[in-house]
Amino acid sequence: MGKLVLYGVEASPPVRACKLTLDALGLQYEYRLVNLLAGEHKTKEFSLKNPQHTVPVLEDDGKFIWESHAICAYLVRRYAKSDDLYPKDYFKRALVDQRLHFESGVLFQGCIRNIAIPLFYKNITEVPRSQIDAIYEAYDFLEAFIGNQAYLCGTGITIADHSVVSSVSSLVGLAAIDAKRYPKLNGWLDRMAAQPNYQSLNGNGAQMLIDMFSSKITKIV
Ligand SMILES: N[C@@H](CCC(=O)N[C@@H](CS)C(=O)NCC(=O)O)C(=O)O
Structure with missing residues (x-):
């Protein structure tokens, strides 16, 4: 290696x-x-x-x-010694790929980056409400993706969970997840946060990004 x-x-x-x-x-x-x-x-x-x-x-x-x-x-x-994190089965892999593309296009680019670029690079401190609404729309989709499964693609964690939790754990600082409205998403986030080493690998950095957003945003308009 x-x-x-x-x-x-x-x-x-x-x-x-x-x-x-x-x-x-x-x-x-x-x-x-x-x-x-x-x-x-x-x-x-x-x-x-x-x-x-x-x-x-x-x-x-x-x-x-x-x-x-x-x-x-x-x-x-x-x-990897097994394909659990990224299954070789064509359909199972397609499901993981769909969630990865969702993270890339909708959560990261459509939600985080669209808000971050004006704040961090253009000195704009107000965030349009439509951008916060876009986060809730993404949560609606995730709630449906998870359904009655423990994780995004079934009973086990895949790289889609790693990818999506990296975004969602910071987006909560901009759009809180109400457990009544998003019980599946909330439960999934709790299960991810309970994984070994979660805090040092993702939790602390997610909070850093939340703090960076908070230090810049003056108003949602
Ligand atoms: N879709 C890419 C996003 C990468 C990305 O945009 N990273 C940001 C940091 S979160 C960056 O490097 N920004 C600097 C730049 O775009 O110049 C990925 O998943 O790796």
């Missing part, structure tokens, strides 16, 4: 998703901090690793992969 290095920053949801998968697989890795606010991801050195200059980036034996969903899938295919 080659040397694994994860480049990232704690507050980043997709970085935390990769940490959850690395831990679930029992993989040793070096973690290298990339200070986004200081522009370390825009350096020539980092662009050679990832020309899209996003974190996370995974380095495996001198090769680089970015995009958390690709990283988590790669880690399972390459290193």
Whole structure:
């Protein structure tokens, strides 16, 4: 096995998703901090690793992969002893892929990033209510996806749970989850938070992002 290095920053949801998968697989890795606010991801050195200059980036034996969903899938295919986290069965895998794409397009891009970019990079401190409504719409979908299952794709945790919990655990700071309106989502979040090492791998970083949002937002308009 080659040397694994994860480049990232704690507050980043997709970085935390990769940490959850690395831990679930029992993989040793070096973690290298990339200070986004200081522009370390825009350096020539980092662009050679990832020309899209996003974190996370995974380095495996001198090769680089970015995009958390690709990283988590790669880690399972390459290193897992079982396919539980990312099933080989065509239909089961399609279900995991659907949730991963949902995280990428709806939760991360549609909810978190749309709110974060104006706050952190454009000095805008008011958040349109429509963006908070979009979070609740996403919760409605997740409530339906979970249904009577313990996890997003059935009875066991998959990389879809790692990915989605990384976003939802920060979104709760912008749109609280009412257990009466979202009993399935609330129960799932509790089950994820009860996983070993959850707090250090995801909980603390999720709170950091919530605090960053709170320090910028003056008003929902
Ligand atoms: N869909 C990507 C999102 C990656 C992403 O946008 N990461 C943010 C941090 S949370 C970033 O690196 N932003 C810096 C930039 O876009 O220049 C993934 O899952 O890896």
